[in-house]
Amino acid sequence: MRVSEQDAGVESAARQVGEFLRRRQEQIAQRWADADLFRTVFTVSRDEAVEACKAVLDALATVADSGRLEDVTAPGFDPVREQLRRMASSRGRSGSTPARVAGEVAALREPSVALLRAEFPDPAGEQAQECVLALTVLMGTLRVVVMETTLTAGQELVERQRLQMLEVSTPVIKLWDGIVAVPLIGTLDSARSQVVMEGLLEAVVAERARYAILDITGVPTVDSLVAQHLMKTVAAARLMGAECVVSGIRPAIAQTIVHLGIDLGTVVTRASLADALAYALARQDVAVAASGPPVGVSLP
Numbered sequence: 001m002r003v004s005e006q007d008a009g010v011e012s013a014a015r016q017v018g019e020f021l022r023r024r025q026e027q028i029a030q031r032w033a034d035a036d037l038f039r040t041v042f043t044v045s046r047d048e049a050v051e052a053c054k055a056v057l058d059a060l061a062t063v064a065d066s067g068r069l070e071d072v073t074a075p076g077f078d079p080v081r082e083q084l085r086r087m088a089s090s091r092g093r094s095g096s097t098p099a100r101v102a103g104e105v106a107a108l109r110e111p112s113v114a115l116l117r118a119e120f121p122d123p124a125g126e127q128a129q130e131c132v133l134a135l136t137v138l139m140g141t142l143r144v145v146v147m148e149t150t151l152t153a154g155q156e157l158v159e160r161q162r163l164q165m166l167e168v169s170t171p172v173i174k175l176w177d178g179i180v181a182v183p184l185i186g187t188l189d190s191a192r193s194q195v196v197m198e199g200l201l202e203a204v205v206a207e208r209a210r211y212a213i214l215d216i217t218g219v220p221t222v223d224s225l226v227a228q229h230l231m232k233t234v235a236a237a238r239l240m241g242a243e244c245v246v247s248g249i250r251p252a253i254a255q256t257i258v259h260l261g262i263d264l265g266t267v268v269t270r271a272s273l274a275d276a277l278a279y280a281l282a283r284q285d286v287a288v289a290a291s292g293p294p295v296g297v298s299l300p
Helices: 002-023 025-032 046-066 075-093 098-106 109-117 126-169 190-207 224-239 251-260 273-283
Strands: 173-176 179-185 211-218 243-247 268-270
Touching: 002 025, 002 046, 002 109, 002 126, 025 046, 025 109, 046 075, 046 126, 075 098, 075 126, 098 126, 109 126, 173 273, 179 190, 179 273, 190 211, 190 224, 211 224, 211 273, 224 243, 224 251, 243 273, 268 273
Parallel strands: 179 211, 211 243, 243 268
Antiparallel strands: 173 179
């Protein structure tokens, strides 16, 4: 019976907190708008910060009504998760650490509790204490939700930066009319291979290229997986109407390919990027004259 009474007391306190958050929404939002978490994100208009605060307060009130004060998956949080994600991303871009963001969320508790205590004739009474405890638990849950959102936003930022680095590290270069090249440097994994293939195919279409050179001089090792990626890229380029030439196969890599039993018989290969370019130019009937000695220098 005592457990039931305690549960009833918790539910009653939660409902009172929900009613309080709605009743004093404007006052709380005005105080929160000056807190670092909102003030540093909504820098254009304070009214925008106030509206963002009200949205979070609506969510907290809904969660309080449900009695799920400690549940980070409570549906009441759903309407503000995207807003919290944007705020977390903004704080992350400005250099704030997750610990700092957590501290900023914790700072929202004090002004809320102060207003809640003022609601009771006896701020130190049992009923007031139960409501303060319920609000404290709810604010703690909000903190966890924000932390989860911050970490997710951080992971998304890292993934975007990783993809951007992949794109930067695999440039497609136009060497001649109808000839493009991709100089590969470093390890070639599945994600990077996809970026290489997409970039190469886009360049083939944009430049109307008839020849595409994959230079692997900077690839440290070639295993069966790397060879498979290369073969897929060659096949994709061929489907787009371009002949693919693989250059930069060093003696050590050639031995590895033979040892692995990888068949590159259908792929045109050349020892260097210069040899591959010379091959593509010759196939287009472009004659390149060898450079002679500098003017004024006599040959022995």
